[in-house]
Amino acid sequence: MEFRTYIPISKPDIDIHHSTKMMLFGSCFSENIGRMLSENKFDVDVNPFGILYNPLSISSAMQRLLQNRTFFEADLVFRDGLYHSFLHHGAFSHPDKDCCLEGIRSRFSASASRIRQTDVFLITFGTAYAYRLRKTGDIVGNCHKYPTEMFDRFRLTVDDIVGEWSNLISYLCKINPSVRILFTVSPIRHWKDGAHENQVSKSILHLAIDKLMERFGDNLYYFPAYEIVMDELRDYRFYADDMFHPSEIAILYLWERFRETFFSPATEKIISEWQPILRALNHKSLNPETEEYRHFLMQTLAKLVQFKEKYPFISCQKETESLSTLLNLV
Secondary structure: OOOOOOOOOOOOOOOOOOOOOOEEEEEEEHHHHHHHHHOOOEEEEOOOOOOOOOOOHHHHHHHHHHHOOOOOHHHHHEEEEEEEOOOHHHHHOOHHHHHHHHHHHHHHHHHHHOOOOOOOOEEEOOEEEEEEEEOOOOOOOOOOOOOOHEEEEEOOOOOOOOHHHHHHHHHHHOOOOOEEEEEEEEOOOOOHHOOHHHHHHHHHHHHHHHHHHHHHHHHHOOOOOOHHHHHHHHOOOHEOEEEEEEEEHHHHHHHHHHHHHOOOOOHHHHHHHHHHHHHHHHOOOOOOOOOOHHHHHHHHHHHHHHHHHOOOOOOOOHHHHHHHOOOOOO
């Protein structure tokens, strides 16, 4: 007897491997899957503007990267001792104006240089609600706790989202006809909107993605992260303490379903070989001055070198430099 509703996922014509150039944008699912991909040595760029929630803000971020329109001092605002950008998550905010701008511009430059070569985009829509800055009419990615009277809060329609994203997807397909875009809807509930409004919001996102898939066919794919958490993991055991975000075990299960959907046996083999090295790299010794720990580091470095030689298309420079520093080899 089955005590859950299993969500079947059809096998798509998309093979994500370690040479696939990926960019992830949007809400926390993109952030969580991006972290897993990065830890397992995939070629990924995750949320260069930080976490974004509504489809128009995500589109604006991607279009700005495609146009390579960097940021300047005039793009910053100041509040509560911090400089902010209305297009960026608070993770980019900083008490020093130059540091804030440098962090934004450095991240932007790296992402702008790769977006046109990206093979797969993973986009997570979080909410259909957006905020418009009254002074400029611009959609913001984050209000940074500015007074509510500075913004108009409104709910996007299906047509709003489809119109905006049709133009963006058409342009991406023109740059790279073989590009693949994976859409998901965040399973995180926006409870401040109320139960009904949250459900309406998520429904708008689902309908918009469905229309886009009808329009763009083989270039688009939907991964049912929302359905897996809402139906397959229908239990508060799989939520964090706030009862709104998925717990770590739920994230790991989503990662498993993502792997079985998009990874080939050859890709899984690389992951299985990398995992023991990753565990060794993450190991923290209580007695780092001992000869035994130095021997452990030397063994880990040797395994890392072997892995690099076997898979030269995977960059291990950061890990190699870190181990060499610990061993006083640099």
